[in-house]
Amino acid sequence: METTVPLAAAQINTGDTAWLLAATALVLLMTPGLALFYGGMVRTKSVLNMLMMSFVSIALVTVVWLAAGYSLAFGDDIGGGLIGGLKHAGMAGLGPDSVHGSVPTVLFATFQLTFAIITAALISGAIADRAKFSAWLVFVPVWTLLVYVPVAHWVWGPGGWILDRLGALDFAGGMPVEIASGASGLALALVLGPRLGFKKDAMRPHNLPMVMLGAGLLWFGWFGFNAGSALGANGLAAAAFLNTLAAGCTGLLGWLFVEQKRDGHPTTLGAASGAVAGLVAITPSCGTVSLLGALVVGLAAGVVCSYAVSWKFRLNYDDSLDVVGVHLVGGVIGTLLIGVFAEKAMTGGTEGLLYGGGLAQLGKQAVGVVVVAAYAFAVTYGIGRLLDKAIGFRAAEEHEHTGLDLTVHAETAYDHGVLGHGAPVSASVVPSVRKAESQA
Template sequence: MVSLPVATAALVIDSGDTAWLLTSSALVLLMAPGLALFYGGMVRSKSVLNMMMMTFGSLAVIAVLWTVVGYSLAFGDDVGLGLVGDPMQYAGLGQLLDPGSDGSSTYPLILFAMFQGLFCVITGALVSGAIADRARFGAWMVFVSAWTLLVYAPVAHWVFDVSSGDHVGGWLVNRLGLVDFAGGTAVEINSGASALALALVLGRRVGFGKEPMRPHNLTLVMLGAGLLWFGWFGFNAGSALAADHRAAVVFAATLLAGAAGTLGWLVVERFRDGHATSLGAASGLVAGLVAITPSCGSVSPVGAIVMGAAAGVACAYAVGLKYRLGYDDSLDVVGVHLVGGLVGTFGVGLLATAAAPTGVDGLFHGGGLGQLGRQLVGGGAVLVYAFVVSGMIGWVVDKMMGFRIDEEHEVSGIDLVVHAETAYDLHATAGARSAGPLLTPPRREDS
């Protein structure tokens, strides 16, 4: 569970814990370009740069907003009912420049703030996959800015901000007793529900359900998936906030769940479709990692395998729901992150063992239905809040400036229209040395 430790005695900055959190922060940062490659390979060649730009744009704007006020909203003293933190308490993070410890942590608090900010970055970037091929870049930047402050920061306060001493945190973790070690609710369910709302606001792509919209470069997809798996160790094991046994247990669970998720998805493909695919392997890997994110500190190694495999199977079937229900989730954010997040969050109530770091028994280990009920309430609350507020933000942005590009530009290619670039120079090279410069750039659509 990502949180500031409870202060029982004055603690001193520990170089080992600090080094581990620095490393973990860098690993989570690596997940952003990993996601850009993963998503970039999954879209058509005419949309690659726009897809990647939405990830890098999210990284830029969220990092700034998180510093200015986002961290304070998420981790400031609660201003009432456990819903949001004091927006001015840590505004600008200048209060965290003191290199000494405040007596409640073994690492610099400004490092904790950056670590948490990178969680917000990857969560926001995940949402963009649902609207691939059809969103204005400028509108996306406005949306993700408002979403950071109105959706992610409050939910992070609910889930991650543990009360300690005089500090009062969020309602889900402190009052309800939700167990979410690294973000199954705040990251996975949050991004999946937000993605579903935004996909409904923008509507379907031209040709959805009628034309093939296959990934244009599966090599990029596999490379991106590998980087995501590598970065996920910082995401999960870094959430122990110390270089200790808890981090080692979480590391093992993350490895095993990713592997089991891959196998689960591939088995479904083999028996359902007759062949196992590279896209299925990459998707199953991510599904397993999504499910273990909330439960990595709560399950045994065998429990991690069961959790990952269950997510791989469930998500392999869930990605087809968009064709049955008619919503266009371009890159299956709903099918993988929302469904996988629900599997992992609810799975804590079933598979958790008190022998694991969080010390909670689920139903299958004699813990009864209590924890399962808390997980259901917590996951449901985040899902409803993220869906409603994200939909409202998307609707307002669409009415104010138009969220979707023109149909003719969507068909011709969003990269050239919005960014005046293409991912691949496929023109003939003959006579290139004698060719003059491009004097008339293509007409660009207002981003």
């Protein structure tokens, strides 16, 4: 019997689709990896709260993205390169016959959703130990719609002004993901103010093996993040894959070199942070630079970010888990260096300064960096201030002393060392803890 193949099915490339399915799963895994990475970096009394801030972001962003986020980010432009329309609100019109390139549109939308999820979750590291969970539940969907969605449209959406009008390049998310999350993290850190005991008390990571495990999962997932952005099982995906591995390695080595020279000790936290810094920086450039460029990008990020994380002590802003020092700074480095190391063989035409392209592309990259950072910072600061006045964004001082795990979630990560530094448990907390224990 002869079977008729629908036209859409004929247009879909099964190899590309299979790779993007895998890449989507890899990127989603990055958010639990981030949860472990952040969870290990905080003190014992706030571990579960950090895990929850990442995991709840998966649910919140997914709902917002399916309702309107995807349509506004990747729908046809209706605002002069600034925003898409609501034609696909509720994923309308994205049935089995809808194709994006060589993959089903619904798969492309899901892949992009995983980017939005981890971007929102990244911000939580800047406000660790002191943010009200209820305020976070409100902040995430509002921020996704007002910050991430417009920037994603500018950079990747049809008719987006950064892509189509400015001509700046961003392969996998230097501006919408890294710079937007870093600038937003700085804004929220300023809104909430420093943690109790900032610059006075030791606030060391409580579980470095957990940090290393989280970093490993992030690195694993990053191959889907970067190579998946080729949207196909092809040579560009392979090049982005190798560039991602190379930059992570040189980022790790660069950070350890600085630690050894400056402090006399290469640390596990430094190795994890350096690898992440290199991966952050190569994100925008993995599909535009050669292997040599990737090695330099990663090394530059590892060295510069290792110094940048100490800026918070000089400038007196408490970026708890170094979202600014790693993601903002690393994202800026990787985005700008496209203007230096971009190669025609990768970009299909655009060349950077090192390959005879002049300063034009570097200038375009700089404009994109400044505008995205300024927009994300300003809007996030406004959202944070409004939420702080309306419902309060900073956790109560008593809760912060005791720990957010116990006071917010009525749970503890460990049976010993739960309260940290001998902090007293308030009378109001005890009944809820006993109730939780009786139900266990």
